[in-house]
Amino acid sequence: MKGMLDFYITQFxxxxxxxxxxxFALLIRIIVLVIEPVIYLVVWTTVAEAHGGIVGGYTRGEFxxxxxxxxxxxQMTVSLGPSDVEDLIRSGELSAMLLRPVNPFxxxxxxxxxxxVFTFLWLMPILAILVIVFRPTLSPALWxxxxxxxxxxxxxxxRFVLLWAMQMAAFWITRASALxxxxxxxEFLLSGRLLPISMLPLWAQQIGNVLPxxxxxxxxxxxxxxxxxxxxxxxxxxxxxxxxxxxxxLIKVLWRAGLRRYSAxxx
Amino acid sequence: xxxxxxWWVHLRVGVMNELQYRVNFFVQLFNSLLSLGVGLAGWAIxxxxxxxxxxxxxxxxxxxxGIHILMGGLxxxxxxxxxxxxxxxxxxxxxxxxxxxxxxxxxLVSVRQTDFWQMVDVLIGLSVLMxxxxxxxxxxxxxxxxxxxxxxxxxxxMIYSVFLxxxxxxxxxxxxxxxxQIFRGIYEAGRWPVDIYPDxxxxxxxxxxxxxxxxxxxxxxxxxxxxxxxxxxxxLLAIGLLSLSRWFWNFGLRHYTGASA
Numbered sequence: 001m002k003g004m005l006d007f008y009i010t011q012f013x014x015x016x017x018x019x020x021x022x023x024f025a026l027l028i029r030i031i032v033l034v035i036e037p038v039i040y041l042v043v044w045t046t047v048a049e050a051h052g053g054i055v056g057g058y059t060r061g062e063f064x065x066x067x068x069x070x071x072x073x074x075q076m077t078v079s080l081g082p083s084d085v086e087d088l089i090r091s092g093e094l095s096a097m098l099l100r101p102v103n104p105f106x107x108x109x110x111x112x113x114x115x116x117v118f119t120f121l122w123l124m125p126i127l128a129i130l131v132i133v134f135r136p137t138l139s140p141a142l143w144x145x146x147x148x149x150x151x152x153x154x155x156x157x158x159r160f161v162l163l164w165a166m167q168m169a170a171f172w173i174t175r176a177s178a179l180x181x182x183x184x185x186x187e188f189l190l191s192g193r194l195l196p197i198s199m200l201p202l203w204a205q206q207i208g209n210v211l212p213x214x215x216x217x218x219x220x221x222x223x224x225x226x227x228x229x230x231x232x233x234x235x236x237x238x239x240x241x242x243x244x245x246x247x248x249x250l251i252k253v254l255w256r257a258g259l260r261r262y263s264a265x266x267x
Numbered sequence: 268x269x270x271x272x273x274w275w276v277h278l279r280v281g282v283m284n285e286l287q288y289r290v291n292f293f294v295q296l297f298n299s300l301l302s303l304g305v306g307l308a309g310w311a312i313x314x315x316x317x318x319x320x321x322x323x324x325x326x327x328x329x330x331x332x333g334i335h336i337l338m339g340g341l342x343x344x345x346x347x348x349x350x351x352x353x354x355x356x357x358x359x360x361x362x363x364x365x366x367x368x369x370x371x372x373x374x375l376v377s378v379r380q381t382d383f384w385q386m387v388d389v390l391i392g393l394s395v396l397m398x399x400x401x402x403x404x405x406x407x408x409x410x411x412x413x414x415x416x417x418x419x420x421x422x423x424x425m426i427y428s429v430f431l432x433x434x435x436x437x438x439x440x441x442x443x444x445x446x447x448q449i450f451r452g453i454y455e456a457g458r459w460p461v462d463i464y465p466d467x468x469x470x471x472x473x474x475x476x477x478x479x480x481x482x483x484x485x486x487x488x489x490x491x492x493x494x495x496x497x498x499x500x501x502x503l504l505a506i507g508l509l510s511l512s513r514w515f516w517n518f519g520l521r522h523y524t525g526a527s528a
Contacts, residue, residue, distance in 0.1 A: 028445050032452035038468065039456050046463045047317045055316050178297060185301045189308050200312065 007102060008110045016114040030126060033075065037067040040194060041134065056199035061137030062225065066196055068130050069138070069224050074193070075119045076152055077217055079112060079160040083177040085167035089262065090174065098259075105251065109160060116156070140224050147233055151220035154240045159216035161247035168251070171258030186211070192218020198227065212243040273370060274378040281381030295384040299391050306332055306458065321463035323490075328460070330399035331486045335458050337392025338422065338481050340385055342454075346427050348380035350434040350447065357437045357523065366520075373516050377431070400489065407489070414498060415488040421498075421505040422481030428508035429476055431516055438519040450476055457482040480504065 044063045048055040058066065088094045088104070097104040140148070166183060170176035188194055190204065191213035197205055208214045219236050222228050228236065285291070310332060314325050323331070353376045356362040365375050400407065433446050453471070457478035461469050473479040480501050487493040 024440065025445060028449055031449050035452045035456060039459065042464050042468070043313060043320065043459055046321050047313065050317060050319070175294065178294065181298060181301055185305050188305050194309055195312060199316075201315070 004102075004106070007106070008113070011107070011110040012114040012117075014114075015111045016118060026122065030122070033071060034126065034130070037070045037074075041067040044195065056196070058196065058199070059137060061135060064134040065136035065138035065225060066221060068127055068134065068136055069221055070193070071127060071130075072123060073152060073155070073217060073220055075123055076116055077156045077159050079156065080108065080163040080167065083167070083180065084108070085164060086170040086176045086180075089170040089258075094262065103255075105164060105255075108164070109157075112156065112160065138225065140226060144223060144226055148220050148224040151223050151233075151236065151240070154237065154244070155216045155220055158212065158240055158244050158247065161244060161251065162212055162216065165247045165250040165254060168254040168258050171254070171261050187213040187217070190214060191216065192221055196227075197222070209239075215240045215243060270371070270374050273374065277378045278381055281379075282383045285381070285383040292384050292387070295387045299387045303336070303391055303395070306336070321460060323460050326399050326402035327486070327490050329402065330396055330489055331460055331482060332458060333392050333394075333396030333399055334419075334485050334489075335392070335482050336388050336395060338419070338426075338457075338485075339454065340388025340390075340392055341423060342426060342430075343385035343388065344382050346377075346423075346430050347447065348382040349377050350430045352376075352380045353434050354437040362523070366523075372520065373431070373513065377427070396489075403490070405489075405491070411488060411491070414493055415485050418480070418485040418488045418493070418498060418501060421501045422477065422485060424505045425477040425501075425508050426481050428505075428512035431512045435512075435516050435519040438523045454478055460486065474504075477504070477508070 041063055044055065044058070045060050048058065048060050048063065053059055088097070094104065097107065100107070163180070163183070166179055167176055169179055190197070190200070190208040190211060197208055197214055197218050200208065215236065219240070223233055223236075310328060313320065314328075318324070320328060353362070356365070362376075365379070366372050368375060430447070430450065433450065436446060453476040456464070456468070456472055461472045461479040461483045464472060469479070484493065484497060484501055487497065
């Protein structure tokens, strides 16, 4: 256990120092990150203004709050790319990683926290600017901020675990990224990324409640904006845990089966 | 004339090359349909809450989306692959092989690569546009169609110029591989007519990354919103950007020493 902790701490230090090398890449990331939610914000603000300043239960200021917090959640929950694991398996890079005494799953997961700390550092000033420009309405209670943070961490881990589990399909099929593509498409609509979940048609909301997407993105946002009752928040955490268990189980099973197949291919 | 032939030859080779990989067609089709589905869902949801968006109706916005997909397909087929290859070759030093050829280097680096299967998006974009036009039930006159074609061409030229300028940066900064991502991010904004955006963003979408001219202006042409003034402005800006990018390219080329030198 102590060895594992050491590993996570060392990986944290290595990754953190490497982030500071690429300032230009960071600038690009900032621009790309800011544009997407600003587009949605502008669209919904336009709609709201044409309908007496409120639409779908959100005022202009609340939309601003939603999409500014959106940036924080997006940056904090983003993890594996669409074909990270697939590339690893297809290119054979995995072989080298297997020689190390830690499961590659942990190598990837451990590289997360440092990236998040770094992200948090540069994101704060940008969010501050956006708050000035778009003047959001947001006044969360202290307990809401605390639960928001907890829900956010859970969302990050959940998304990582699910993506990892899914991308392990690359052990069996060569175009596993098609699977991830479908995941991202569904996530785009049902997670709260395009719009707050409460604005979806009712049937879509019900589907979204059962699927994991909402719980790995929109849930912390809804908590922060005070859209959920304490009961719903508790229920949300339970669903997060449930999906996490599903993901962990899948990884356990698929990893073992996949590795057997992988070594067979590599000869 | 000889440059047209040069382009044609490269195009043919590129297409033949891609025809070898037919599965890629299905992969592309799958991805395109997926993003079409997502786009349509977003469009439908917005219109459950309103009848117009910034003065654009349901079918009109569908037309905007069609043009957005269409133009995106054109960019990904003809412009993007060439610029990626250019930036790669600057890094590897293999650009020298293109530069020693007895033809204009800018033309050469702009026509070498064609990502043929991306044409799927052009077809999908056209289909969406057709459906939108049918819903609009508007009688398209000859002039409107012509103006649409001209606006689309001008928009494409502007986007090409911006891409070339972005890629030219690689002469100084070798690691700019993801600079094109900025463009892709900004291009997404073109899914909606640019008049809804706040001034600072609209300025960027008009002049820095001319998404406004590439998508919104052609859509204006089809929906009877285009003024001759806008079209004239587009022509001027296209000429301006083309010359600027040409100048910047030559300027950058003088700084290029080749990796082996």
